[in-house]
Amino acid sequence: MTFRIHTYGCQMNVRDSEAVTALLEQAGHQPVADERKADLVLVNSCSVRGKAEDKAIGKLRLLVKGRRRHPARIVGVMGCMAQRLGTELFDLVPGLDFVVGTRAARHVPRLAEAAAAGAGPQAILGRLDDPEVPHLHGQGALSAFVTVLLGCNRRCAYCIVPDVRGPEYSRPADEILSELATLAGEGVREVTLLGQSVLNYGRQKTDVWAGAAPSPRGFSEPFPRLLEAASAIPGIQRLRFTSSHPSGCTAELARAMAELPPVCAHIHLPVQSGSNRILRRMRRGYTVEQYVAAVGRLRAAVPECAITTDVIVGFPGETEEDFEATRALYRQVGFDNSFIFKYSPRPGTPAADAADDVPDAVKDERNRILLEDQDRIGLACNERWIGRETEVLAEGPSLRNPARWSGRNGQNKIVLFEPRGALAPGALVRVRIDRAKPQTLYGRIVGEE
Numbered sequence: 540m541t542f543r544i545h546t547y548g549c550q551m552n553v554r555d556s557e558a559v560t561a562l563l564e565q566a567g568h569q570p571v572a573d574e575r576k577a578d579l580v581l582v583n584s585c586s587v588r589g590k591a592e593d594k595a596i597g598k599l600r601l602l603v604k605g606r607r608r609h610p611a612r613i614v615g616v617m618g619c620m621a622q623r624l625g626t627e628l629f630d631l632v633p634g635l636d637f638v639v640g641t642r643a644a645r646h647v648p649r650l651a652e653a654a655a656a657g658a659g660p661q662a663i664l665g666r667l668d669d670p671e672v673p674h675l676h677g678q679g680a681l682s683a684f685v686t687v688l689l690g691c692n693r694r695c696a697y698c699i700v701p702d703v704r705g706p707e708y709s710r711p712a713d714e715i716l717s718e719l720a721t722l723a724g725e726g727v728r729e730v731t732l733l734g735q736s737v738l739n740y741g742r743q744k745t746d747v748w749a750g751a752a753p754s755p756r757g758f759s760e761p762f763p764r765l766l767e768a769a770s771a772i773p774g775i776q777r778l779r780f781t782s783s784h785p786s787g788c789t790a791e792l793a794r795a796m797a798e799l800p801p802v803c804a805h806i807h808l809p810v811q812s813g814s815n816r817i818l819r820r821m822r823r824g825y826t827v828e829q830y831v832a833a834v835g836r837l838r839a840a841v842p843e844c845a846i847t848t849d850v851i852v853g854f855p856g857e858t859e860e861d862f863e864a865t866r867a868l869y870r871q872v873g874f875d876n877s878f879i880f881k882y883s884p885r886p887g888t889p890a891a892d893a894a895d896d897v898p899d900a901v902k903d904e905r906n907r908i909l910l911e912d913q914d915r916i917g918l919a920c921n922e923r924w925i926g927r928e929t930e931v932l933a934e935g936p937s938l939r940n941p942a943r944w945s946g947r948n949g950q951n952k953i954v955l956f957e958p959r960g961a962l963a964p965g966a967l968v969r970v971r972i973d974r975a976k977p978q979t980l981y982g983r984i985v986g987e988e
């Protein structure tokens with residue numbers, strides 16, 4: 540059959556959709572871009588905020604309704620919302636064919652085929668501690684996501700992720716490294732190592748390096764060792780990782796980022812709030828001072844390191860003073876970019892027991908103010924690049940203006956530049972920056988690697 544997957548949410552979902560695409564292809568099915576031509580339409584859903592779930596449910600209802608014109612269409616749902624709501628989804632979306640949990644994605648082909656044979660509604664949620672998830676990829680990509688750590692053992696008060704993605708499981712290092720070598724052999728130049736709290740890699744399951752030779756550079760922590768070993772794989776020109784928690788920003792991590800050429804000078808380090816009172820209530824496990832110290836350690840080792848973050852506005856009990864503390868932290872750290880979210884209570888999380896007492900209008904206002912702060916601060920960060928050269932992984936013509944090419948530098952900034960010569964996607968080019976916007980750098984090529 541033909542199929543189309545709609546993906547919502549984070550990189551972890553993007554990665555899972557890629558794996559399910561490969562599984563369906565292996566089973567003899569064909570991906571199509573046009574949903575109207577698909578026999579199977581699958582929604583890979585996110586649960587992190589109520590809005591994300593509403594979106595996925597709305598989409599699923601539309602897909603089922605669309606059967607008036609596409610009577611044979613099979614509709615399935617996977618991902619975090621599928622895990623959270625399970626068979627309840629058959630009531631919320633009458634006519635839905637199947638529901639697959641976050642660690643049960645390998646069952647998708649079988650469920651889709653059974654649905655096509657008239658099996659009726661089916662759900663496989665699987666076990667949340669099941670480590671046997673598929674790690675497959677598509678062909679021909681420049682960049683790939685590789686999951687190194689499944690699940691999350693933290694219990695941030697607002698977060699549904701541990702409930703829907705299960706406990707942490709660190710994959711054995713040799714398994715990850717052979718996946719990277721295969722990807723490199725297929726032409727992948729840039730790899731992003733994924734985990735909800737990726738720096739926790741190997742911290743609980745301490746045998747990930749069992750039987751391996753000692754680290755050449757003397758790293759003793761499992762994640763810096765992984766960066767070191769991945770950097771040694773020929774063809775992997777860039778290594779990224781996300782998402783990070785300050786507790787993992789150790790001296791070894793800083794040294795790994797400074798010493799290993801493929802490791803990009805960027806860290807996504809969600810802070811969530813700049814108020815110690817709110818951080819405590821969020822159970823984030825650090826203070827503002829500890830967060831700032833973590834940033835300081837990284838910057839001391841990698842002065843050019845870009846720092847991006849996530850912030851939640853309107854967490855229960857957030858006062859004007861707490862919010863001003865977040866604004867002050869923005870000025871102090873000077874984030875290159877940030878993602879700002881309005882607090883959304885998630886059923887079953889500790890924070891959901893507290894009243895969602897910041898009015899929506901106030902959340903909107905705080906969201907708007909921080910966005911403006913970020914624009915100003917991000918522009919100042921980017922203007923520092925004017926007149927300097929930066930290395931860009933060329934991706935291809937920009938969608939908005941095909942006369943220009945687009946790519947990203949190590950700091951993960953979008954760089955738009957005039958192409959020159961026989962430029963191919965995947966080329967590493969040196970670009971001299973002559974103009975900056977809050978989210979974009981502009982320049983021209985001055986050399987190719």
Ligand code: 5AD
Nearest residue numbers: 587697698809849850880881882883
């Ligand atoms: N409400 C709002 N934002 C949330 N996030 C996680 N849970 C919630 C919630 N309940 C945000 C955090 C996290 C990002 C992925 O989503 O900022 O870092």
Ligand code: SF4
Nearest residue numbers: 691693695698700735
């Ligand atoms: Fe959620 Fe905290 Fe885990 Fe991040 S570290 S996924 S915020 S529980």
